[in-house]
Structure formats: C-alpha cells, structure tokens
Amino acid sequence: MSMERTFYVVELLGLFFVILFAIGVVVVLVLFIIDRSQTGDAVRRNYPVIGRFRHLFSELGEFFRQYFFAMDREELPFNRAQREWIGRSGEGKGNTIAFGSTRNLTIPGTPIFVNDPFPPLDDEFSKSEPLLIGPTARTPFMAPSFFNISGMSYGAISKPAVQALSRGAKEAGIWMNTGEGGVSPFHLEGGCDLVFQIGTAKFGVRDADGGLSDEKLRAVAAHDTVRMFELKIAQGAKPGKGGILPGEKVTEEIARIRGLEVGQDGISPNRHKDISNFDEMLDVVARIRDVTGKPVGVKTVVGAEDAMRTFFETIARRGHAFAPDFITIDGGEGGTGAAPMPLIDLVGMSIRDALPLVVNLRDEHGLKDRVRIVASGKLVNPGDIAWALAAGADFITSARGFMFSLGCIQALKCNKNTCPTGITTHDPRLQKGLVARSKYKRVARYAKTIIKEVETISHSVGVSEPRLLRRRHVRLVLANGRSRPMNEIFPSYNSSTSS
Numbered sequence: 001m002s003m004e005r006t007f008y009v010v011e012l013l014g015l016f017f018v019i020l021f022a023i024g025v026v027v028v029l030v031l032f033i034i035d036r037s038q039t040g041d042a043v044r045r046n047y048p049v050i051g052r053f054r055h056l057f058s059e060l061g062e063f064f065r066q067y068f069f070a071m072d073r074e075e076l077p078f079n080r081a082q083r084e085w086i087g088r089s090g091e092g093k094g095n096t097i098a099f100g101s102t103r104n105l106t107i108p109g110t111p112i113f114v115n116d117p118f119p120p121l122d123d124e125f126s127k128s129e130p131l132l133i134g135p136t137a138r139t140p141f142m143a144p145s146f147f148n149i150s151g152m153s154y155g156a157i158s159k160p161a162v163q164a165l166s167r168g169a170k171e172a173g174i175w176m177n178t179g180e181g182g183v184s185p186f187h188l189e190g191g192c193d194l195v196f197q198i199g200t201a202k203f204g205v206r207d208a209d210g211g212l213s214d215e216k217l218r219a220v221a222a223h224d225t226v227r228m229f230e231l232k233i234a235q236g237a238k239p240g241k242g243g244i245l246p247g248e249k250v251t252e253e254i255a256r257i258r259g260l261e262v263g264q265d266g267i268s269p270n271r272h273k274d275i276s277n278f279d280e281m282l283d284v285v286a287r288i289r290d291v292t293g294k295p296v297g298v299k300t301v302v303g304a305e306d307a308m309r310t311f312f313e314t315i316a317r318r319g320h321a322f323a324p325d326f327i328t329i330d331g332g333e334g335g336t337g338a339a340p341m342p343l344i345d346l347v348g349m350s351i352r353d354a355l356p357l358v359v360n361l362r363d364e365h366g367l368k369d370r371v372r373i374v375a376s377g378k379l380v381n382p383g384d385i386a387w388a389l390a391a392g393a394d395f396i397t398s399a400r401g402f403m404f405s406l407g408c409i410q411a412l413k414c415n416k417n418t419c420p421t422g423i424t425t426h427d428p429r430l431q432k433g434l435v436a437r438s439k440y441k442r443v444a445r446y447a448k449t450i451i452k453e454v455e456t457i458s459h460s461v462g463v464s465e466p467r468l469l470r471r472r473h474v475r476l477v478l479a480n481g482r483s484r485p486m487n488e489i490f491p492s493y494n495s496s497t498s499s
Helices: 003-037 042-046 052-069 080-091 159-172 185-189 214-221 252-258 278-292 305-318 341-346 351-364 382-391 400-406 436-460
Strands: 111-113 131-133 141-143 147-149 175-177 193-198 226-232 296-300 326-330 372-376 395-398 474-477 483-485
Touching: 003 042, 080 400, 080 436, 111 382, 141 226, 147 159, 147 436, 159 175, 159 185, 159 400, 159 436, 175 226, 214 226, 214 278, 226 278, 226 326, 278 296, 278 305, 296 372, 305 351, 326 351, 351 372, 351 382, 382 395, 382 436, 382 474, 395 400, 400 436
Parallel strands: 147 175, 147 395, 175 193, 193 226, 226 296, 296 326, 326 372, 372 395
Antiparallel strands: 111 474, 131 141, 474 483
C-alpha cells in the first residue's frame, strides 16, 4: 500500500472517530437535559446520565445473582439444586451426588425421614396401586399415579408447552390439569388423562351471560380423556383474586376456547358469582357431577381451621351425595403467571400447615374413603412428595416442577410475553425454542424419576410402597436445631391407627 493511501485511510479513520465522538457527546447532552428536566426519578434528576446505570444494574442484578453469586441452596422461589435435580431427571441422567449433602438440615421445618434398620428386600417392594376417585359418580376415575401435573391454562402457557405436557403425561401415565382456560385441541392430542378446571370465569363451559352451561359441560365430558372436573375456589398465589389474560394475548383460537371475543380481556372474578357459601358450593359440585357423570372436586387455599371445619360440617349435614370427590389444597407458596406481591407473599396458609389440618378434618368426619386429598404448592422434589404422602395426601400435583422439566430457567418473565424458553409466551419466534416432540420425553422422565425416588424413600423407612408412608416416618426440624416426629407435632385424627 502506498504512503499516500495509508495517510488517506488514517484520515478516514480519524474522521470516523471524531464523528462518533461528536454523536456520543450529543447523545449524552440530550440525555443530560432529559434527566435534569424530568421530575419522576430523583436519582436521574440529581445525577443525569450516570443515574441511568442504577436502573441498568438493578435489572441485571437478577441475572448475575442467578448465575454467578447465589449458592446452590440460596435462590428463591426455587434454588439451583432443585432446578438442576429436575433438569437431570428430565434428561435421564443419574441423580447421584458425591461427597455430601449441601442442604442445611438445621432449618426449621426440614423433613428428615426415619430409616428402618431392616428395610424390605428388593423382592419385597411393590408399586403404588391405582386409587379410585368419585365412587358415586356414573364414571369414576381409577387414577394410576400419585404424582400429576397441576393446573396451567392454555393462554398462561404456550401451545408447544401444552403439547409437550400432554404427550409427556400420556407416556408417564399421569393426569394433566387444564387450568382455568378451558380444554384445547393441544390438551387432547396427547391422549393423556385430563382434569378440567372450572375457574371463576367458567371459561370453556360458560353461557352467554358468563354462567355455567350444562350443554357445554356435557360437551367437555364427552371427551373420554376428560376424567374429572375441578371447581377452583382459590389459588395459592392469589387467594381472593381473579386472574386476567390481557386482550392482546386473546387470539382467535384462545377466544374460541374460552368463550371470549378476539382481543377481549379474559377477566376472572375474585370468586364464583353463584357461590357465596359452602352450601352453594356443594350444590354446584353436585350439579356438575350430575350433568357430566364424572368425579368433581374443589381447589382451595386454607386460611384458618374454623372455615375448613365449617366446610366439613356442611358436607356431613348435607350427606355424602353432596361431598366433593376430591379436595385440592393449594399452599400459600403456590405459583402463578402473575399476581400482586402482597397476595403472593402474605396470604394463605402454607401447604406444610394446611395439609395435615385438612387431612385430620376429613378423617374426623368419616370421609377418608369418600374424599381424596390432593396436595399442591411448591412440591417438586422427591422429599417434598414423600412428605406430602406421609402427611396424608392421596395425590400430589406440581406445575412449576413440570415447567422446569420443559426447560424453564426461572427467568421470572411469566407475567410478560417475553419468556426466553417459549413456555409462557405467545411470541412465535420465542416458541420455536420449545420443540414439543422432544421436550415431552423430559416431562415423562421427570415424572417417572419422581415416582421412582419416592419409592426409594418409602423403602428406606421400611414400607413397601409410597402410600404406606405415615407421619411417624418423618421428623421435623425445630427452631432449636433438634427434630421431633411429625406425628407428635401434627397428631393424626386417629393416631392409634394412622399416624
């Protein structure tokens, strides 16, 4: 290259950087004027331009804590150890670890299972038997698995997510709850057992006035794979608060399924308009069961013992014919796509307190074989499931555990349309990342691994299968670091036979 050409290139580069610098100066000046003039943000007004970095670092803080700074057991709502266990299960990898536990066993409430000195031999183990739900319904349901998929509606989660969950549930032999958004073709195409959830807006089974339609109930029940109906009274993450699906998410397909207009906000009232007491709730339960011929349960959150006692006293007064076939207890730690922070943080009894309470009330009123108890709320690992069975649950359902099996990275973007894994977004570009034909295998493997490892725990405490776990098989860590048997802290109603 000639000397003249070299000088020419250097001059162009110099001119380029001068222009770039000038643009930078202009941008900074404009931002300075904007920040100094605005009155909404005190930091930016007092520290123009530089103050903007505070917001940037606040946004990035969540990312850096998750990947660089938080220890394996520190994060909330789910820590890295929990998520990675689910990830390895979904991938079919071994879940053995080396050296020792990273779990802090001195945290109050931590369950410690009581190992038997002479556990059953390998040939003395047995699998959990299917359990009957709805003995008085025209079409009872013999539920094959104690671990199942909790409610996640089409709308809250994406089409490929529903497809993968449906196919995975079929392969694993577990049920899938539709959530309150109605049953979609993507729920049905997998061929799994379905629980149709009826929320306060009655999407999918509502008439023109928003009431319950017997005709639409029959149409849903006509699907052989719809095994049960669940009347949602309350949700753990937001008791007393209805949901909303923004109108921009209500596509033609979702509108058709939910019974809405395209672009209309899908608003769920904070309670069922036709249910203002327990008698009215039992009337609706009996009506749905009579119309559909299938088992009907209720999903609720426990706030206090008095209300639940009144509930069971109402069942006893009305008779077994009006009893729900199952009760899903959602803990206050339950999750959702979006809810106000005060409700997520402060309202509703934890599943750790609520489950033993409700089981005792059911047994006290002689309903053990009539009403099944389903536990829900942040139960995602084998120890959680085994604890719930020992506390008296007949079934356990999980939503977020199965989201992790699909590839959820806990980006905490569920309330936006920007989920990076395609699970809770309707953006076609982002949905491409979730390929149902491969992800469903992860769903099935996660469910099967949970069941297998809960069986391992049950064998270690000396029983042949998980539903034989009792409260005496678990010790709970107290505030002083010592532990006590769970049957002493939460005595069973008939402690001589069932604790």
